[in-house]
Amino acid sequence: MYNPKSKKAEEFICHEEVLESLKFADDNKNNIELIDKILEKAKTRQGLSHREAAVLLDCEIPGKNDEIFKLANEIKQDYYGNRIVLFAPLYLSNYCVNGCVYCPYHKQNTTIPRRKLTQEEIRNEVIALQDMGHKRLAIEAGEDPQNNPIEYILESIKTIYSVKHKNGSIRRVNVNIAATSVENYKKLHDAGIGTYVLFQETYNKETYERLHPTGPKHNYAYHTEAMDRAMQAGIDDVSLGVLFGLELYRYEFTALLMHAEHLEAAYGVGPHAISVPRIKKADDIDPSAFDNGIDDDTFAKIVACIRIATPYTGMIISTRESEECRARLLHLGISQMSGGSKTSVGGYFNPMPEDEDSSQFDISDRRPLDEVIKWLMDLGYLPSFCTACYRKGRTGDRFMEICKHQQIKNFCHPNAIMTLKEYLLDYASDETKEIGNKLIAKEVETLDNENIKNTVIEDLEKIEHGERDFRF
Numbered sequence: 527m528y529n530p531k532s533k534k535a536e537e538f539i540c541h542e543e544v545l546e547s548l549k550f551a552d553d554n555k556n557n558i559e560l561i562d563k564i565l566e567k568a569k570t571r572q573g574l575s576h577r578e579a580a581v582l583l584d585c586e587i588p589g590k591n592d593e594i595f596k597l598a599n600e601i602k603q604d605y606y607g608n609r610i611v612l613f614a615p616l617y618l619s620n621y622c623v624n625g626c627v628y629c630p631y632h633k634q635n636t637t638i639p640r641r642k643l644t645q646e647e648i649r650n651e652v653i654a655l656q657d658m659g660h661k662r663l664a665i666e667a668g669e670d671p672q673n674n675p676i677e678y679i680l681e682s683i684k685t686i687y688s689v690k691h692k693n694g695s696i697r698r699v700n701v702n703i704a705a706t707s708v709e710n711y712k713k714l715h716d717a718g719i720g721t722y723v724l725f726q727e728t729y730n731k732e733t734y735e736r737l738h739p740t741g742p743k744h745n746y747a748y749h750t751e752a753m754d755r756a757m758q759a760g761i762d763d764v765s766l767g768v769l770f771g772l773e774l775y776r777y778e779f780t781a782l783l784m785h786a787e788h789l790e791a792a793y794g795v796g797p798h799a800i801s802v803p804r805i806k807k808a809d810d811i812d813p814s815a816f817d818n819g820i821d822d823d824t825f826a827k828i829v830a831c832i833r834i835a836t837p838y839t840g841m842i843i844s845t846r847e848s849e850e851c852r853a854r855l856l857h858l859g860i861s862q863m864s865g866g867s868k869t870s871v872g873g874y875f876n877p878m879p880e881d882e883d884s885s886q887f888d889i890s891d892r893r894p895l896d897e898v899i900k901w902l903m904d905l906g907y908l909p910s911f912c913t914a915c916y917r918k919g920r921t922g923d924r925f926m927e928i929c930k931h932q933q934i935k936n937f938c939h940p941n942a943i944m945t946l947k948e949y950l951l952d953y954a955s956d957e958t959k960e961i962g963n964k965l966i967a968k969e970v971e972t973l974d975n976e977n978i979k980n981t982v983i984e985d986l987e988k989i990e991h992g993e994r995d996f997r998f
């Protein structure tokens with residue numbers, strides 16, 4: 527029944543295979559010989575199968591857990607260095623016809639103010655985001671064929687790319703909208719999107735159907751096979767995620783890796799990124815009503831094990847998590863984070879008083895972007911506003927090949943340095959600027975390819991003189 531190459535949800539996320547893997551992991555959580563063998567394989571940076579990774583996730587041997595965290599940190603360094611890519615969500619509309627019981631956008635919710643941005647309002651949001659320094663957005667919308675049809679999303683993407691305010695521009699629009707048809711994915715592809723993002727919420731079919739009682743999202747197979755349709759439509763950068771807290775985390779972790787294996791087996795391209803959202807308080811949602819919440823230690827272990835299992839896949843953490851939690855996860859494998867986010871429709875240009883707020887969920891990290899940038903640099907990271915890969919055609923299998931051979935640093939590192947320079951000149955506070963310029967001087971010295979180094983030095987000079995958007 528289990529077949530990673532199959533295009534049928536119930537075969538590539540085979541429930542029995544998940545259960546057998548969980549039993550195998552439980553049986554072997556203290557099997558030091560096996561755990562050592564898995565760690566040896568992981569050290570070769572070839573990734574792990576879902577079953578092997580499940581054993582590490584369950585491992586109860588303290589010394590081995592230390593090794594797992596250490597290895598996650600090393601792999602993160604090898605593939606992503608000290609770079610952290612920044613982005614922000616942009617909520618277009620919270621009209622929704624679904625009944626997702628954990629999400630305040632659900633149709634039955636009459637207390638949340640419903641809003642949908644006009645193109646003029648989108649322009650204002652984008653100007654506000656550009657003025658913060660953002661170059662990369664993830665657009666978000668509820669599912670509502672009448673209020674938010676694909677034409678609305680496409681028009682909005684066009685508007686976002688068209689806004690050029692001062693030195694600002696949005697250079698990459700990622701899209702997080704409900705599962706749709708191949709035809710619509712083709713339209714999104716033609717609109718020049720970066721990544722298509724869709725969270726599975728939960729991989730357990732029974733739980734999924736219970737938590738999505740009404741609306742088109744109720745259809746487990748249609749939702750789970752969405753990435754297949756996106757791939758068939760030519761979108762080869764897709765981003766997976768589950769909403770931790772809805773179902774047993776061991777189940778979600780194992781199935782999430784099976785999904786990644788499926789994409790690789792069926793299309794030759796694993797997911798571009800994996801998100802790890804946890805359920806949060808929201809308008810009429812109380813997270814304690816869901817009894818599968820995970821503590822920070824378990825969360826850190828999940829992040830570390832995903833990092834080890836899929837070394838070449840980006841990992842994303844949002845402002846759902848606090849500053850402390852984000853700091854802890856960064857070195858375990860996170861490569862992208864949102865900053866200065868608002869989860870309400872229209873919240874960047876015109877923040878609403880709380881009782882009129884249309885936020886999707888409460889944010890834990892409320893710091894402005896400049897503070898986040900300074901904090902990242904203080905922690906030893908290199909904040910990046912790079913959007914070059916997809917604009918240079920490095921998507922899907924081409925990106926994966928470069929990444930698997932740990933070559934991505936030859937592109938990403940110089941691009942991070944140059945986009946940070948743009949940020950410092952155009953948007954940073956004096957303090958951030960001072961720290962950033964010192965960091966750039968240090969990071970340029972780490973570029974070991976002389977040609978690249980010389981080009982970066984020349985381009986930094988040009989950026990100082992007002993030119994923008996250099997990239998490898």
Ligand code: SAM
Nearest residue numbers: 628629666667668703704725769805806808887
């Ligand atoms: N409507 C689209 C869909 O169904 O996939 C877009 C997604 S929605 C705007 C973005 C994500 O927010 C959802 O996929 C879900 O995982 C997450 N989300 C919903 N309610 C949440 C909550 N209470 N706390 C944290 N995240 C939540």
